[in-house]
Amino acid sequence: MANSPSGDSATDRIVRILETFTSDRTVQTVAQIGRRAALPSSTVYRQVDALVAAGLLERDDEQRVRLGMRLWELALRGSDALRLRQAALPSMERVQAEIRQHTQLAVLEHDEALFLERLSHPAAGANITRVAGRLPVHASSSGLVLLAYGPPELQERVLAAPLARVAPETITDAAALRRTLAEVRTRGYVVAPGSIEAVSTGVAVPVRGAAGDVIAALSVVLPRTVPTDAAIAALLRAAAEIRTRLAHAR
């Protein structure tokens, strides 16, 4: 692909444009995209036109731009994440019917927990998780599970970096986090009260694939006052069901 005078390729520029869209910023003007992607105006107008023509971006009536359905369609084609979500959904619905709060499925993606699905009861408590959104691995229950069973290089990378205090009870001390991860592996689940927001408790368990390796985390988010035993039991049952379903789907 042609390189610009600054040395970035056309692919780099496209990625930079697409990455200006976040879960909090889903609609932008072309000028905003250009500023956030640090691209010259002529480049960004030309690239956005090309991406709209290809369906990867869409324009609304006010000429503002959002990610296109075609991007979603291509991303889900043959996706392991979609297969996992489909295998997990019946069990997630059972957990949700029983616990009546929030039930979520997350995978590890670039050192963060990426959420593939979230089911919520209309009267459920607070929850900052979004589908296709991310949470830090050291501060969310799903993240703690993914970290505890993740590659040792990931654990060392996370433990070596500053651990941001997201909420009053986030674990920010590396030695304490190391102890918590060992505890998660011993118990097979984590209960994380006030780790990412003061008012909620996250409860998460590992989901194993057909070969027995941990491929995801299944979690519920409860108001702080709700006891966690029923959620732990429901999640462990659901994770075992998902593993069986994945084994049969091979």
Ligand code: PHB
């Ligand atoms: C958690 O997984 O620990 C968690 C996630 C979202 C919340 C609260 C807790 O809003």
